[in-house]
Amino acid sequence: MRVxxxxxxxxxxxFAFAAGSDDSEPxxxxxxxxxxxxxxxxxxxxxxxxxxxxxxxxxxxxxxAVRELAYAGRPAEAFAILATMTExxxxxxxxYQGFLLRQTGRVEDGIAAYExxxxxxxxxxxxxxxxxxxxxQMNETALAEVQLAAIIDHGGVGTWxxxxxxxxxxxxxxxxx
Numbered sequence: 001m002r003v004x005x006x007x008x009x010x011x012x013x014x015f016a017f018a019a020g021s022d023d024s025e026p027x028x029x030x031x032x033x034x035x036x037x038x039x040x041x042x043x044x045x046x047x048x049x050x051x052x053x054x055x056x057x058x059x060x061x062x063x064x065a066v067r068e069l070a071y072a073g074r075p076a077e078a079f080a081i082l083a084t085m086t087e088x089x090x091x092x093x094x095x096y097q098g099f100l101l102r103q104t105g106r107v108e109d110g111i112a113a114y115e116x117x118x119x120x121x122x123x124x125x126x127x128x129x130x131x132x133x134x135x136x137q138m139n140e141t142a143l144a145e146v147q148l149a150a151i152i153d154h155g156g157v158g159t160w161x162x163x164x165x166x167x168x169x170x171x172x173x174x175x176x177x
Contacts, residue, residue, distance in 0.1 A: 027068040039080055041065040053084040066096055075103045091121035099130055110134065123154040129161035136168040144169050 031042035036049035041057055042065075043050045050056050052065065062081055069078035079100050085093050094117035102110030114131040117124050132147035148165050156162045168174045 027064070027071050029072070030068060032065045032068050033072045033074070038077055041081065052081040059085050059087050063092070063096070066100075070100060070103065075100050079104075091117040091124045091127065094120065095124060095127040095130060098127065102134055107134070122150070125151045125154055125156040125159060125161040128154075128156075129165045132165040133168050133174040136165075136172060136174060141169055 031049065032040070036042055039052055040049040041052050041061055042048075043056060043061065046056065052062060062085055066078045066082050069075070069081065078096075082093065082096055082100065087093065094113045098110045098113035098117060100110075101107070101113055111131070111134065114127050114134070117127040118131070121127075128147045128151050132144040132151075135141070135144035135147065144165065148162065148169060151159070151162045151165065164174070
């Protein structure tokens, strides 16, 4: 059944929210999306665009660029920058992969990435929220409620992860960031 629902969702309009931090605001456009060439990230310190794989960037800067590009509807570019992460296959990276995979219609692969992220770090409330939002889109509200309960159990009360998933369950509307 999950495969059928995932296939149906891949071809349905999505209100999926972009990968990101536990931030309640959409990312503000920076030079990464307004001036830098494909595969480059704006570095505030040097005030230039730097190749994403360059040693001059931190993974946090790369994550910021991934979130900004995903929100801007440029998932292929976000994927390319995510691939330059130096921290390896962490729960944080898998959470972002999950979002980008489902944004590009690879819903089953996205589910697998979320499940691996949660297995690696059960307290990853952002992965749980993203996964829950996907479950809402798939009309799997009971399973989304399981993720909401886990967010609460892991101390996520009052966070964007909890609020956004709770709202999605109540209204059926997910977020675009």
